[in-house]
Amino acid sequence: MDDSGIYDCPGYYWLSDQGNPSLSELKMAYFKVAIIGRPNVGKSTLFNRIVGKRVSIIEESKGVTRDKLYKKAEWLGKEFIVIDTGGIIEGKNVDMIYRKVREQSLKAIEESDFIIFLTDVTEGVHPLDEEIANLLRKKNKNYLLAVNKVDNSRREMELGEFTRLGGEDVIGISALHGRFVDLVLDRICEYIGSRTPLSQEELPKIAIVGRPNVGKSSFVNAILGEERVVVDHRPGTTRDAVDTQVKIDSHKCILIDTAGIRKKSKIKSPVDYFSSVRTQSAIDESHVVLFMIDGWEGIRHDDLYYIYRIWEKGKGMVLVINKxxxxxxxxxxxxxxxxxxxxxxxxxxVVYTSAVKGYNITQTLLAGLEVYKNLHFRIKTSELNRFLQMLPEEKFPRKGRRILKIYYGTQTGVNPPQFVFVSNYPQLVTKNFSSFIERSLRSRFGFSGVPLRLRFKSREGEGRKK
Structure with missing residues (x-):
């Protein structure tokens, strides 16, 4: 059997044009991920690993041809179709079978929403890999570069040369042993979540939050009067949060005005209770919170309580000092x-404003939009690992003869940014060391206004969150 799995592979289901009227519906309704690469890099092994081991199989389907294989799978609550393809071979002297296989692989590229471009670390960057990368670029396809047969940390050091093949990210995996396949699946699910077309519901949502009488209403009124701001009202109910679509210069967002936040002990009436619940809901729905402080009074205990709660929810934040x-x-x-x-x-x-005098109003909104960008900022795996190699060794914790070593790191999500670091002894990670990594990430890459989620795990997959 060749790598495409076209011939006698137990557990595979041939697709046929006959007898399955629901296939077209199935193919149109689900996000499709194609595994693409030259022959014998391990595409079928990865396909089997995803649909047979790491991911729950929800449904098996037959359908179109004899050399593209489809299975429906689920990971982290996201359902998608995985497409196994034959190897792509270039050249004039390729026999008819491989030409047909190549044609079906090209069709899989066309119909897919996302591509896993699989290569082989033991052979380095092959000329065919470069041809496939150029093909994907020409077709403007989003793809993740997975380098297979990275069975140990020594092999991880060889990933650098593969960065020239491009892609959304570069992840070293072992399809045979399942090593880091979960990171590939995390990346797929994140892309599925980010592909919804931009509409009013998907515009950046920025909530204005603060204690009563800190100047939120005056701030909103000042926004309405700004010449650079175009406003489309979407009124809510009395004492409800009010959504307003705002355009500042060429940037659009949804601005959510909320009632003053109150602790439960200070809620005196049913109206106040309803208002508080809606404010909490507005915070949950928002991407970024403009937390407003009364500059005259300074930061009070209630402010601290809500600021840290909002931060723990993973929301971006701008500290607005009014008055x-x-x-x-x-x-x-x-x-x-x-x-x-x-x-x-x-x-x-931190932005200082005077809502009454109209000072720094647009700058505050632009700061919120910048934080929204930071929430979705992604570091390429190759760049992240170069950063890790530059960290001073004396900062890494040790216990007896055991010294913490980070083999590999990757960003697994955004909104907020999430990172996984694979190490030899994740149990040695302390709060101070986790804080050191976070400070270093912020110093190197920014991330102003956004919380970071760090997770340290062993190669076997057991780890701890920070």
């Missing part, structure tokens, strides 16, 4: 007091 004109201290001195009171402010953009 700038009433602050008596010099701003540098005032900022030191903020950081003493709220150490998290080191990671937040």
């Amino acid at each position: 700038r004109d009433l602050i008596q201290r010099p701003i540098p001195e005032y900022e030191k007091l903020i950081i003493q009171r709220l150490p998290l402010a080191r990671y937040l953009p």
Whole structure:
């Protein structure tokens, strides 16, 4: 049997044009992922690993041809179709069978939504790999580069040369042993979640949150009066959150005005209760929170409580200091007091405004949009691993003869950014070390205004979250 699995492979289901009227519906309704590559790089092994071991098989279907294989699969609650293909071979002297296989592989590329481009680390970058990469670029296809047969950390050091093949990311895997296949599936699911066409519901949602009487309504009124801001009202109910579609310069977003946040102990009436519930819902629905502080009063205990709760929810945040004109201290001195009171402010953009005087209104909205971009910022795996190699060894924790070593890191998600680091002894990871990694990531890549999720795991898959 060749790598395409076209011939006698137990567990595979041939697709036929006859007797399955639901196939076209199945193919249209689900996100499709094609495994593409030259022959003998392990495509069928990866296909079997995904649909037979790592992912629940929901349905087996027969359909179109004899040399493309489809199976429906699920990972992290996302359903998708996996397409196994034959190897792509170029050249004029290729026999008819391989030409047919190549034609079906090209059709799989055309019909797929996302592609796993599989290569072989033991052979390095093959000329056929470069031809396939060029083909995918010409067709403007989103693809992840998976380098197969990376069975150990020594092989991981050879991934660098494959970055020239491009792709959304580069991940070293072992399809045979299942090593890091879960990271490939995480990446697929993240792409599925990000592919919805942009509509009003998918515009950045920015909620204005703060205690009563800190100036939220004045801020919204100031926005309505800005010449650079075009507003389309979407009114809510009394004391409800109000959604407004806003366009500032060429940028669009949904602005959500909320009632003042209150602790449960301070809710005195049913109306206040309803208002509080809707504010919490608005926070949950938003991407970014403009948390407004009364500059005259400073940061109070209630502010701290809600700021950290919002941060733990994974929301982006801008700290908005309103009533700038009433602050008596010099701003540098005032900022030191903020950081003493709220150490998290080191990671937040801080904007000083005066809603009454219309000061820094558009700058505040633009800061929120910038944080939204940071929520969706992605570091390529190759760049992330170069960053890890530059970290000073003396910062890594040790216990006796055991010294923590990070073999490999990859970003597995966005909104908020999520990272997985594969190490020899994840149990050695301390809170201080996790904080060091986070600070280093922020220093190198930014991530202003967004929380980061770090996870340390062993090669066997058991790890701990930080």
